[in-house]
């Protein structure tokens with residue numbers, strides 16, 4: 001690790017380097033130097049990311065753009081250059097490293113402690129949309145191709161169903177019917193995107209609470225972190241995935257499906273934090289937000305079901321039926337959103 005650190009232009013000499021945070025993808029260390037500076041060192045996951053040069057180019061472009069537009073150094077991430085002037089370093093074994101300034105006096109929550117924490121995550125991701133509203137989103141690399149292309153996810157499901165390598169399809173009649181009955185509407189966002197009815201935006205694509213830093217004193221949104229999945233997309237993607245994860249009344253793998261519902265109170269709080277922070281979404285975009293919630297949830301359930309058919313090759317599982325439980329859980333959430341659809345639309349459309 002110390003060797004990798006040598007590659008970067010730090011202020012002072014490193015005096016400590018300890019594992020840090022609760023991230024599940026990269027390996028993260030907190031580094032302190034004898035000049036009293038602190039940094040975040042990360043080794044990027046080569047398993048999760050297949051095009052690290054493109055990924056780091058996205059991160060560099062977005063962080064530089066944000067830094068040029070704010071005076072507050074804690075309002076965005078700052079990459080520390082290497083001695084060669086690059087924004088990341090590949091060591092002799094092919095491992096990829098980067099260094100950020102440590103955002104001091106910040107708080108990273110694993111779970112909300114109050115509803116206001118959820119509002120602040122909405123503000124952080126909405127503000128991210130706003131700050132990048134004029135960024136040329138199409139110039140970003142699509143580091144995970146077709147990430148939220150739901151019709152393409154259906155094609156992957158079709159292929160898994162045809163192959164059915166473990167003979168699991170025969171127990172899945174209800175789930176398969178559920179998915180196929182929604183094929184047409186599942187293409188709504190992709191169609192609007194292709195038609196150009198919705199603006200192409202910079203999306204974060206991993207809008208979990210622990211990818212937001214709050215100010216430790218005020219507990220208000222400071223910045224978003226973990227920009228590894230930043231890509232061109234729709235505002236409905238970030239909004240929708242936040243609702244899928246943050247406004248569900250149960251965990252993603254809760255087996256008591258009667259407990260899985262969308263909490264309209266939390267949904268409304270998120271809308272009221274997100275929409276104003278985005279600073280002017282068009283009428284079409286406002287209408288797309290509840291679709292984002294519904295379709296990100298359907299798509300996620302579809303991916304779990306596809307992986308179950310494929311023999312659990314993508315998502316890690318703790319038991320053989322784990323992906324099936326997750327899929328059923330997400331489908332239950334979709335059904336609850338369908339039942340509450342009119343209200344979800346009213347809340348979004350009245351938020352302008």
Ligand SMILES: Nc1ncnc2c1ncn2[C@@H]1O[C@H](COP(=O)(O)OP(=O)(O)O)[C@@H](O)[C@H]1O
Pocket residue numbers: 020021022023024025026027028040077100101102103104106108210211225226227228
């Ligand atoms: N610049 C930073 N300043 C302070 N803490 C950070 C910074 N970058 C990351 N962290 C902490 O490290 C954790 C893991 O970083 P993250 O980039 O989210 O990695 P992963 O992709 O593994 O989730 C975060 O949840 C946060 O606690």
Ligand SMILES: [Mg+2]
Pocket residue numbers: 023024210211226
């Ligand atoms: Mg993270």
